[in-house]
Amino acid sequence: MSMITTLIPPIAAAGIAAGAIIYAATAKRKVPMTAKEADFVWKLHKKNTDCASHKMHPRITKHGKITGFRCQCGYKYTQQRPLMSRAPQFNPQTATNNPRKSEKSAKPFSKLASRT
Numbered sequence: 001m002s003m004i005t006t007l008i009p010p011i012a013a014a015g016i017a018a019g020a021i022i023y024a025a026t027a028k029r030k031v032p033m034t035a036k037e038a039d040f041v042w043k044l045h046k047k048n049t050d051c052a053s054h055k056m057h058p059r060i061t062k063h064g065k066i067t068g069f070r071c072q073c074g075y076k077y078t079q080q081r082p083l084m085s086r087a088p089q090f091n092p093q094t095a096t097n098n099p100r101k102s103e104k105s106a107k108p109f110s111k112l113a114s115r116t
Contacts, residue, residue: 027083032065041077042069051075 033041035058042056053072061067068078 024084028080030067031079031081033079038069
């Protein structure tokens with residue numbers, strides 16, 4: 001009897017941890033898209049499914065961003081991305097020092113100096 005009571009907490013903890021990992025791996029979040037992207041995906045839907053509808057209704061969040069669309073035929077699309085993903089890796093070949101950034105930050109001060 002004591003062996004069972006000593007094994008139950010680690011097994012329960014392992015089950016909860018496994019459930020949390022599965023949830024984190026499969027959870028998705030809605031990502032905003034531009035109107036051009038929504039129109040492009042709607043045109044792909046029309047072409048691939050031979051949809052005869054003439055209008056799509058964008059799905060707009062309360063913040064005014066488009067997250068997908070609804071077609072007149074009943075098709076619904078929502079752009080989603082994984083909640084957790086691997087961090088982007090640093091690529092030294094694409095990382096360059098951009099001198100224009102420092103020029104832009106210096107412009108407001110040069111305007112103030114020229115006014116006096």
